[in-house]
Amino acid sequence: MPTNGHKYSILLPTYNEKDNLPIIIWLIVKYMKASGLEYEVIVIDDGSPDGTLDVAKDLQKIYGEDRIVLRPRGSKLGLGTAYIHGIKHATGDFIVIIDADLSHHPKFIPEFIKLQQEGNYDIVSGTRYAGNGGVFGWDFKRKLISRGANFLSQVLLRPNASDLTGSFRLYKKDVLEKCIASCVSKGYVFQMEMLVRARQHGYTIAEVPITFVDRIYGTSKLGGTEIIQFAKNLLYLFATT
Numbered sequence: 001m002p003t004n005g006h007k008y009s010i011l012l013p014t015y016n017e018k019d020n021l022p023i024i025i026w027l028i029v030k031y032m033k034a035s036g037l038e039y040e041v042i043v044i045d046d047g048s049p050d051g052t053l054d055v056a057k058d059l060q061k062i063y064g065e066d067r068i069v070l071r072p073r074g075s076k077l078g079l080g081t082a083y084i085h086g087i088k089h090a091t092g093d094f095i096v097i098i099d100a101d102l103s104h105h106p107k108f109i110p111e112f113i114k115l116q117q118e119g120n121y122d123i124v125s126g127t128r129y130a131g132n133g134g135v136f137g138w139d140f141k142r143k144l145i146s147r148g149a150n151f152l153s154q155v156l157l158r159p160n161a162s163d164l165t166g167s168f169r170l171y172k173k174d175v176l177e178k179c180i181a182s183c184v185s186k187g188y189v190f191q192m193e194m195l196v197r198a199r200q201h202g203y204t205i206a207e208v209p210i211t212f213v214d215r216i217y218g219t220s221k222l223g224g225t226e227i228i229q230f231a232k233n234l235l236y237l238f239a240t241t
């Protein structure tokens, strides 16, 4: 894929991802370099006690400060606000959001970009719940939570997408900024709200089936508080949109 005149800002939110960070960044660099496209990786670390930020600083020395941009915050303020913080510092005209724990394979990023360019879509969303997408490595309880959250959101919010809780997506930056302008979500529920706001604005969404693989290193940060917050925001969005 030749340079297309656009720049892609790839947001990597991290909390205790010291073992995953070198691998995910290596993979992102590999696939973006092969694509020939202009890009930056923005690491938003929330004061991880495991030293993720020190690892990120070492990686910055390897790949360069223009490629690996560090935008840390002092403490864990929530995933949704981490994205918003990253977007404020992004210099690209497209934003890619990807988990740092290797659940999302960077090989899909060039596919997202190709599809976006073909149809001039506002958003390209990775989906685990359509086509040949899928989830590997989750236990029954975790699958039930994800499926249940998606099902409820589909019924109540009628989005134009099949995977509302997944975060692996490509957005036009101005589209994401408009969606964020009315955003109330601070945590994981941010992903769902973005697609609801996109529906309100009439933005176009294309989907790429992805395989989501559960992390090997570290642990998920999705806990009871996030699930309660998800339920509250789901009802709020149902009532107000």
Ligand SMILES: Nc1nc2c(ncn2[C@@H]2O[C@H](COP(=O)(O)OP(=O)(O)O[C@H]3O[C@H](CO)[C@@H](O)[C@H](O)[C@@H]3O)[C@@H](O)[C@H]2O)c(=O)[nH]1
Residues within 6 Å of the ligand: 012, 013, 014, 015, 016, 017, 044, 045, 046, 076, 077, 078, 079, 082, 098, 099, 100, 101, 103, 146, 165, 166, 167, 168, 188, 215, 219, 220, 221, 222
């Ligand atoms: N900066 C920052 N990063 C965070 C925070 N909470 C989580 N993260 C980072 O966000 C990513 C996803 O967090 P996980 O806790 O590993 O999520 P998961 O259980 O694997 O997956 C769930 O959440 C994802 C959020 O992107 C969803 O994509 C996925 O569908 C699933 O619901 C990881 O890179 C993690 O370090 C936070 O408060 N601050």
